[in-house]
Ligand SMILES: Nc1nc2c(ncn2[C@@H]2O[C@H](COP(=O)(O)OP(=O)(O)OP(=O)(O)O)[C@@H](O)[C@H]2O)c(=O)[nH]1
């Protein structure tokens with residue numbers, strides 16, 4: 623089985639830093655977490671990429687091409703579409719050259735629990751409404767990846783009601799478009815002042831009505847479109863659609879908890895063998911033993 627996180631979010635929200643942090647955390651924990659760079663415009667990152675889209679196509683290729691003449695934004699979208707059109711390249715790199723997973727060819731060895739983070743570009747429309755992000759997720763799933771969308775939003779942009787709503791709507795669009803289990807992260811918590819950190823608490827278990835009160839009283843626009851804002855608030859609340867998990871990359875416990883949460887979402891580790899051990903027969907009145915006198919342990 624393969625496990626993957628598609629790490630998405632607006633430009634500069636901390637995606638590459640998140641990948642580097644998780645890889646380092648895994649390393650300390652003797653756990654191999656690979657990172658694939660899918661940002662054709664990336665210049666530097668602090669992780670060891672297992673695979674790099676720039677070996678297939680670079681942003682400059684799309685921008686300098688005589689016929690294409692893309693600007694940086696269209697160029698980026700072109701590169702991801704190009705990657706999907708050349709999915710053989712990606713599959714060979716991810717699953718081994720000549721691998722034929724789609725047909726479940728006999729003799730192809732499945733790697734044990736491959737765990738891969740995909741560091742995506744900050745071109746948010748790739749995930750909110752274009753087909754490219756959605757298609758990439760389906761491709762990976764067809765190669766036996768169990769995936770989770772990880773959507774990062776910079777916590778500094780989420781400190782008032784209006785910004786929170788707009789970040790929430792972006793997260794909702796990604797959820798709807800990607801059709802994957804989804805985790806939202808408030809990144810860069812270490813940069814928030816103490817005061818702002820306190821303010822942030824109300825967004826972690828959001829009460830859309832309270833937030834909307836704040837939004838709708840703020841401006842003439844807010845008052846005029848009060849009903850619309852209220853309906854959006856109800857949508858968020860009724861479906862419990864959006865939750866954010868804060869991340870301070872300097873707090874190891876925070877990093878470990880977040881990774882565990884995502885592991886649970888993609889059911890990583892649940893297929894591990896259940897090991898049985900014999901213990902001395904427990905006391906007669908010990909209520910915790912199993913019928914056959916054995917304890918079960920999953921380690
Ligand atoms: N203090 C602090 N800085 C951060 C954190 N995450 C990212 N940064 C900084 O924010 C800037 C952008 O971070 P990246 O990780 O490159 O963000 P990105 O989302 O990969 O950016 P793009 O790929 O350009 O969209 C860099 O200067 C990082 O050092 C964080 O958790 N704490």
Ligand SMILES: [Mg+2]
Nearest residue numbers: 637638661664
């Ligand atoms: Mg990046």
